[in-house]
Amino acid sequence: MDLRIFTEPQQGATYDTLLTVAKATEDLGFDAFFRSDHYLRMGSSDGLPGPTDAWITLAGLARETRRIRLGTLMTAGTFRLPGVLAIQVAQVDQMSGGRIELGLGAGWFEEEHKAYGIPFPKEKLGRLEEQLAIVTGLWATETGKTFDFHGKFYDLTDSPALPKPAQPKVPVLIGGHGATRTPRLAGQYADEFNMPFASVEDTERQFGRVRAAAEEAGRGAGALTYSNALVACVGKDDAEVARRAAAIGREVxxxxANGLAGSPAEVVDKIGRYAAVGARRIYLQILDLDDLDHLELISSQVQAQLS
Structure with a gap:
């Protein structure tokens, strides 16, 4: 079971804070550092000192880390044109020496679009489908040849399809709860399917839909890695769990009930239940980015039991 650290910087984090967490992620033996792609805080947080851009952040981290994978859960399809996104991700992959993964979603948070003047189209899943086709198509185009795409939302003519990523194929992540279109897109385009903030039972149902969609697409269910994203709140004892829960404004x-919380033994047991329905990777949503002792505890007391 891979454990990855997943952050929500729109709630309030500087680049330096994210760098500190990413370096701890690497030093403590976690598999990857991922971040959200949002420009507006959610809930009661004041969001200070303000948002950081996902791909600018990952570009910086690409040069300041050496081992861990880096990526997004999920890049908002509404934020960037697909051709531009393909260039950005390929460049950051080169900067990292081939450690980048692209989580790509339709975009959903209307308020952040209003706050920063970003168009929020009604038809987002259709755009996402074309974006997936374009980004993967550009990367797959043989050097020296051109790429064309003529869709409902995007039109590319005689694209040189450059630059290329360092990896032969940048892994593409698709996730979500949708029962029909999401599994179909994952079955066609994804290297990994991520089920965010869901119960074991809902995860099992959605994984089943994605497996069926991958079979229908002619790829086979085993072509994808299946993963979950879950908030983490681990403590050596009940008092430490309660303190960490209070620090992020949540109840134990x-x-x-809805995340990975409690003692290391409790968390290992719950991860085992997700593993039993097919999860091979867990993204631990870490909401208090100043609590590096939390990461150390998870590394030494949870991750050590899963390796």
Whole structure:
């Protein structure tokens, strides 16, 4: 079971904070550092000192880390044109020496679009489908040849399809709860399917839909890695769990029901239940980025039991 660290910087984090967490992620043996792609805080956080851009952040981290994978859960399809995104991701992959993964979603948070003057189209899943086709198509085009795409939302003519990523194929992640179109897109385009903030039962149902869609697409269910994203709140004892829950404005019982919370033994047991329905990777949503002791505890007491 791979454990990856997943951050939500729109809630309030500087680049230096993210760099500190990314370096801890690397030093403590976690598999990857991922971040959200949002420009506006959610909930009661004041969001200070303000948002950081996902791909600018990852470009910096690409030069300041050496081992860990880096990526997004999920890049908002509404933020960037697909040709521009393909260039950005390929360049950052080169900067990292081939450690980048692209999580790509339709975009959903209307308020952040209003706050920063970003168009928020009604038809987002259709755009996402074309974006997936374009980004993967540009990367797959043989050097020296051109790429064309003529869709409902995007039109590319005689693209040189450059630059190329360092990796032969940048892994593409698709995720979500949708019962029909999301599994179909994952079955066609994804290297990994991520089920965010869901119960074991809902995860099992959605994984089944994605497996069926991958089979229908002629790829086979085993072509994808299946993963979950879950908030983490781990403590050596009940008092430490309660302290960490309070620090992120959550209740312990709610976190235990909906996330990975409690003692290391409790968390290992719950991860095992996700593994039993097919999860091979867990993204640990870390909401208090100043609590590096939390990462150390998870590394030494949870990750050590899963390796």
């Amino acid at each position: 019982d709610e976190l235990k």
